[in-house]
Amino acid sequence: MQNINAIFKKEFRSYFNSAIAYIFITFFLGITSWLFFRTFFISGQAEMRGFFGIMPWIFLFFIPAVTMKLWAEEKKIGTAEILMTLPIRDYEVILGKFLASFGLLAVTALFSLGIPISVMYLGDPDGGTIVCGYVGLLLMGGAYLAIGLFASTLTENQIVAFILGITTCFVLLIIGEDIVLFSSPDWLYPIFSYLGLGAHYSSILRGVIDSRDIIYYLTIIGFFLYLSTLSVESRKWR
Amino acid sequence: MIEVRELTKSYGPTLAVNQVSFDAHAGEVVGFIGPNGAGKTTTMRILTCYLTADAGSATVAGYDVVENPIDVRKNVGYLPESAPLYADMGVVDYLKFMTEIREIPKSQRKERLRAVVDICGLEGVIQKDIGELSKGYRQRVGLAQSLIHDPPILILDEPTSGLDPSQTIEIRNLIKDIGKEKLVLFSTHILPEVAATCDRILIISQGEIVANGTHDELIGQIRSEDKLHVTIQGSEEAITPKLQELDGITGIHCVSSDNGVVKYEITTSQEGYYAAGDVYNVVVKNEWVLVELRQESVDLEQVFLHFTTGETSSIIPAREIMRAEDSTEEE
Numbered sequence: 001m002q003n004i005n006a007i008f009k010k011e012f013r014s015y016f017n018s019a020i021a022y023i024f025i026t027f028f029l030g031i032t033s034w035l036f037f038r039t040f041f042i043s044g045q046a047e048m049r050g051f052f053g054i055m056p057w058i059f060l061f062f063i064p065a066v067t068m069k070l071w072a073e074e075k076k077i078g079t080a081e082i083l084m085t086l087p088i089r090d091y092e093v094i095l096g097k098f099l100a101s102f103g104l105l106a107v108t109a110l111f112s113l114g115i116p117i118s119v120m121y122l123g124d125p126d127g128g129t130i131v132c133g134y135v136g137l138l139l140m141g142g143a144y145l146a147i148g149l150f151a152s153t154l155t156e157n158q159i160v161a162f163i164l165g166i167t168t169c170f171v172l173l174i175i176g177e178d179i180v181l182f183s184s185p186d187w188l189y190p191i192f193s194y195l196g197l198g199a200h201y202s203s204i205l206r207g208v209i210d211s212r213d214i215i216y217y218l219t220i221i222g223f224f225l226y227l228s229t230l231s232v233e234s235r236k237w238r
Numbered sequence: 239m240i241e242v243r244e245l246t247k248s249y250g251p252t253l254a255v256n257q258v259s260f261d262a263h264a265g266e267v268v269g270f271i272g273p274n275g276a277g278k279t280t281t282m283r284i285l286t287c288y289l290t291a292d293a294g295s296a297t298v299a300g301y302d303v304v305e306n307p308i309d310v311r312k313n314v315g316y317l318p319e320s321a322p323l324y325a326d327m328g329v330v331d332y333l334k335f336m337t338e339i340r341e342i343p344k345s346q347r348k349e350r351l352r353a354v355v356d357i358c359g360l361e362g363v364i365q366k367d368i369g370e371l372s373k374g375y376r377q378r379v380g381l382a383q384s385l386i387h388d389p390p391i392l393i394l395d396e397p398t399s400g401l402d403p404s405q406t407i408e409i410r411n412l413i414k415d416i417g418k419e420k421l422v423l424f425s426t427h428i429l430p431e432v433a434a435t436c437d438r439i440l441i442i443s444q445g446e447i448v449a450n451g452t453h454d455e456l457i458g459q460i461r462s463e464d465k466l467h468v469t470i471q472g473s474e475e476a477i478t479p480k481l482q483e484l485d486g487i488t489g490i491h492c493v494s495s496d497n498g499v500v501k502y503e504i505t506t507s508q509e510g511y512y513a514a515g516d517v518y519n520v521v522v523k524n525e526w527v528l529v530e531l532r533q534e535s536v537d538l539e540q541v542f543l544h545f546t547t548g549e550t551s552s553i554i555p556a557r558e559i560m561r562a563e564d565s566t567e568e569e
Contacts, residue, residue, distance in 0.1 A: 002341065006338035006339050007339075009338075010324075013331070077322050077324075077325070079322045081283070081288055081322060082383065085314070086339050236288070237290060238249070
């Protein structure tokens with residue numbers, strides 16, 4: 001635990017020591033607020049479905065940008081060699097790094113609370129769906145982060161990590177989209193609709209937190225963190 | 239403290255380390271030398287559990303590198319080549335991070351921090367970011383990192399590369415100091431450094447340990463005959479026969495002879511200083527004047543060349559002879 005904590009603190013601080021955290025938070029909030037409020041006043045409904053609805057697509061570009069450096073940079077500068085010869089297990093490093101990126105996401109989500117607060121000021125939205133929306137947002141964001149982290153372990157080039165992350169998330173996202181589902185063979189339908197990154201999120205957005213959806217996201221997170229650990233360990237055998 | 243047995247590791251088709259075996263003990267400074275790509279770094283990476291060997295075994299501080307990697311790492315301080323550090327971290331933050339990961343008790347953290355800052359001479363840069371530091375200071379921060387938990391074993395990959403001469407001397411003295419109680423295994427290209435700091439030298443070439451011993455032992459190993467440079471005042475006709483009578487002289491070569499001064503190169507199968515004594519006695523007995531009597535010394539450079547390429551001027555490459563013997567046995 002102490003090791004995970006140490007890695008978490010180091011990585012989390014590194015986000016805020018460099019400009020990454022500030023740029024991320026500013027642009028994320030700027031873009032999402034703009035996209036949300038431009039239709040909000042036209043529809044005239046005090047709800048946040050528009051805000052949460054665009055998240056799977058916004059995350060697609062923002063999250064891999066947060067995770068791309070997590071491992072690729074360590075490989076590139078060679079700091080991995082010191083890190084991985086410290087008395088610390090590979091999974092502890094991966095977990096610490098994941099939690100740090102999750103921390104940044106959580107801080108961003110915290111700042112975005114300005115949006116529901118202004119919606120509440122303007123009207124009377126359903127508080128329950130907003131809470132559910134945030135739970136879903138963090139769960140889905142976690143899954144994107146784990147995928148992005150895995151992509152980062154595969155290369156020492158951050159740009160490659162970024163694009164790999166986007167591509168993987170994109171594929172996992174669209175297989176759950178209706179267009180893909182309708183055109184896919186019958187036997188693939190249940191698999192695709194279960195695996196799709198967005199489907200579980202939209203069911204959470206409806207205001208029902210189903211344990212299956214939570215388990216789905218935790219499984220995806222666990223699976224990709226496991227893959228990341230394997231990928232980091234693979235240096236030993238190459 | 240370190241026991242390595244027939245360690246083998248290849249990267250694809252390239253054999254990086256081949257059947258490497260050696261021991262090293264506490265209180266020893268062991269220098270690891272060899273040409274680029276000889277397998278020094280790979281061996282060190284295996285010992286620090288960064289990589290896993292394909293075959294063979296290694297124990298460090300009594301722990302197997304495959305079975306107990308965490309215990310091995312707890313006992314080892316490691317500085318990789320060119321000291322890779324996080325440029326965006328402050329020097330203090332970085333060292334604090336290390337005290338946490340190294341699980342140094344909170345009460346001792348400050349004390350250890352101060353100790354390594356002191357040892358590595360970091361007072362002046364303590365407030366800076368690592369990214370702002372010069373190469374030499376980065377190297378020192380890397381060294382501080384490896385010392386922070388006061389490990390019984392220190393593994394340093396080219397610790398003095400990129401340092402200016404005075405820094406190099408400081409680091410060397412530091413290594414010597416640490417090596418009084420602990421085990422220091424370090425690699426380098428700089429041969430005088432090895433001679434100056436190491437109790438024992440390991441020469442690795444093409445993935446194999448080709449020599450292992452103290453400085454004197456290695457020099458002894460490659461010396462098949464000694465060479466003396468002698469200059470005597472007198473006539474060549476008188477001197478040469480007298481020298482030829484001496485025991486163990488295998489060759490006398492008159493380099494020059496003019497103005498009554500004769501220069502010789504004498505090779506002897508005996509230890510050089512024996513033959514030198516004999517030459518001196520002959521000179522005294524015949525009441526000649528001895529102008530120069532010098533034994534040609536074999537230096538580490540020759541030893542290194544000999545073991546890594548088999549090339550030295552007057553010396554027979556023992557390794558090639560061994561190889562030839564091996565192949566005849568096989569036949």
